[in-house]
Amino acid sequence: MLKTTANTEKLHNFSKVCEILDKFDRQPSKIIPILQAVQEEYRYLPEEIMTFVATSLGTSPARVFGIATFYSHFSLEPKGKYIIKVCDGTACHVKGSSGLVETIQRELNLSEKNHTTDDLLFTLETVSCLGACGLAPAVVINDKVYGQVSKQRMKELITEYKTMEA
Numbered sequence: 001m002l003k004t005t006a007n008t009e010k011l012h013n014f015s016k017v018c019e020i021l022d023k024f025d026r027q028p029s030k031i032i033p034i035l036q037a038v039q040e041e042y043r044y045l046p047e048e049i050m051t052f053v054a055t056s057l058g059t060s061p062a063r064v065f066g067i068a069t070f071y072s073h074f075s076l077e078p079k080g081k082y083i084i085k086v087c088d089g090t091a092c093h094v095k096g097s098s099g100l101v102e103t104i105q106r107e108l109n110l111s112e113k114n115h116t117t118d119d120l121l122f123t124l125e126t127v128s129c130l131g132a133c134g135l136a137p138a139v140v141i142n143d144k145v146y147g148q149v150s151k152q153r154m155k156e157l158i159t160e161y162k163t164m165e166a
Contacts, residue, residue, distance in 0.1 A: 016041050017049055021056050028057045031067060035074060043120075044075040080116050080123035082161055084141050089129035091136035096151075100137055101126060103151045107158045121165060122158075 020037045024030040034053060039045050045068050054061040068074045084104060088097045104110065104124050108117050116123040132138040135147025139154065146157060 014049075014052060017052060018056075021053070026056060028059050031057065031059070031064065032071075035064070035068060039074060043079040043081075044077055047076070078116055078120060080121050081165075082121060082141055083123050083125060084139060085125045085127045085130065087128075087130040087132065087136070087138045087140075088126045089133065089136075091133040092130075092138055095136040095148075097126075097137040099151055100139065100149060100154050103154045104158065107155055122161070
């Protein structure tokens with residue numbers, strides 16, 4: 001319920017989107033950086049905002065949606081403040097990355113279908129390779145890399161991030 005309320009309030013404030021559009025002179029050729037800036041603001045691309053962007057740029061919502069779904073960088077679902085990326089490349093998988101995923105799911109009450117906590121604090125993602133095989137199993141929380149992470153260390157990291165938000 002908290003997820004819906006927070007997003008609804010933010011969605012109805014289009015002033016930030018107008019600032020973003022103005023920053024890029026409302027040029028349809030700048031649609032990708034515009035969508036990147038919108039996603040940075042909302043942590044995903046809400047349908048309502050994509051329609052507003054399309055209308056403001058004089059293009060079709062289908063074009064904006066097509067761009068948003070073509071590039072894997074864009075997300076159409078809300079993401080948490082902290083994105084936890086667990087590497088599942090060969091080295092990390094062999095050294096127990098699947099156990100880390102299960103630990104995170106259990107600690108944050110997430111599932112195979114629900115990757116973001118209801119309070120929009122955490123999102124769990126599994127990535128093919130972080131390029132840090134020497135640190136296996138590796139986890140990245142936003143931009144910070146953690147290597148040789150055990151299940152216990154993962155629990156401690158989650159507690160540390162929760163404590164920072166308390």
